[in-house]
Amino acid sequence: MRRPAETSTAVFFLLPAFAVIFLFHVIPAIYAWYISFFKFDNLSPMIFTGFSNYARLLRDEMFWKALFNTFYFALGTIPLSILISVFIAVLLNQKIRGLSFFRTAYFLPVITSMNAVAMVWLWIFQPDIGLLNYLLGFFGVSRINWLMDPVWAMPAVIMVSIWKNIGYNIIIFLVGLQSIPGEYYEAAQLDGAGEVQTFRNVTWPLLMPTIFFVTLISLINSFHTFTQIYMLTPDGGPLKSTSVIVFYLYENAFKNFDMGYASAISFVVFLITFILTVLQNKFWGRNIHYGN
């Protein structure tokens, strides 16, 4: 039984959210796809050019470089970040003193804005009087021109990104660790398994779904990376060594005002994140059943 009164209430309840999402998200998304078939600089009239923006993508070395840089960024951040955060989470997942202090320490970079923390990292990376080169000097490392060196600029960005997000991963892994039933550990203990064996045979495999989940989320985030690139290397780094895909999109759209082309790039961003999100949802659905 459908009561007519409910329909009108439903319309009233859904309208605000629907209007916002439809007007500012759905229609613009369709429009973005539409203008990717035009040459358009936001001033002169639009010229229909068919697939030429997409053909240009295939030929554009800077686009491929940006794509490569994005993968470099993802590969540099994700495995290392996961290893460190699993390790820290395992250590934190014990009866220890000062838990809330440690949690705060590791979590602080997560809640502060990238813009603010990037400012201090700019200062830390300063090659002549910066803190990092000074500290590395004790280990015999000679001066590195971090953000001005095409070899070191991306590792510097990766370092900041790992530092910034590790607390987030630690929290997720702590939840994952706490959901592992205690019986597994008791059984391992009865079998006389040592610490390392228990970790290898119990913790790691049972944490695998969480690790997979974090990997996918991090991959998706890698394809949206922008702020730290803009703050640390405002021109996309020496020889464009830190120009990731969203940065390249930004430059095309709002520096060159090549908006049709930028929209074609945004379609690629959409496609990649779409595939990753579908994968993540598929996996997440399975994971819910996995628990019981």
Next chain:
Amino acid sequence: MKRFLTYAILIIGAIIMLLPFYWMVSTSFKAPQEVLSVPPKWFPSALNFSNYLNAMKSAPFGMFFFNSVLVALINTALQIITAALAGYAFARLDFRFKNALFLFFLGTMMIPMEVILVPNYMLLKYLGMHNTYFALIIPWAASVFGIFLVRQFVLSLPKELFESAEIDGCTHWQILWKIVFPSAKPVFISVGIFSLIGSWNSFLWPLIMTDSESMRTIPVGLAYFTAEFSTRYHLMMAAAVLSILPIILIYFFAQKQFVEGIATSGIKN
């Protein structure tokens, strides 16, 4: 031995995590010539509060702060309201195309912000809304993730609760207000905290949608400040400290909600 190692590693890790913050604060109090000393000095020789005054004089941080707070608060309030209404409708009301519409909403979560950046820039320019609070707030006034969370919560409430209210002649509006709102506090807190952090830290959107200094939020203000004062580290650090203080204060007051919010709904970043 094992316990010793655990603490040693955790403490070294914590030092690495906190060192940049310490360096930020310590530099922000140093005199300009002290900043340039080789080797670096760990402690400022005096607390130069003048750096903070000079930073505030160099850019209207009060205005940036006001803009950020205003945008974040209105954004959060609107997201909670739209999520409550739509989430309740999807959970409790019966209407045509409900499932299709819900799937449609979920589908829009797949649209990356970068895709709608150019069209919204054009649309808002066309509407004469570029460079206004409207451009910063309204496009983000609804969160599908929030709607989803509220829907799941309302579905989990016992049916009898609603039935007895309906028998008493309560309208849906009253049920939402008197039953759902009070009991769904944790959900609204997680939606709220997500929206608050998201809005407070958002950078690319306000960078594109505003171009006058008076409309800048803190992240955009900091980016311009950095470009202008890139070598005066004492001023940069003072500005950075000022900008992170509010969120750190909120964190210390709502630590539990922060961590739980991330843990329970850590699905969306």
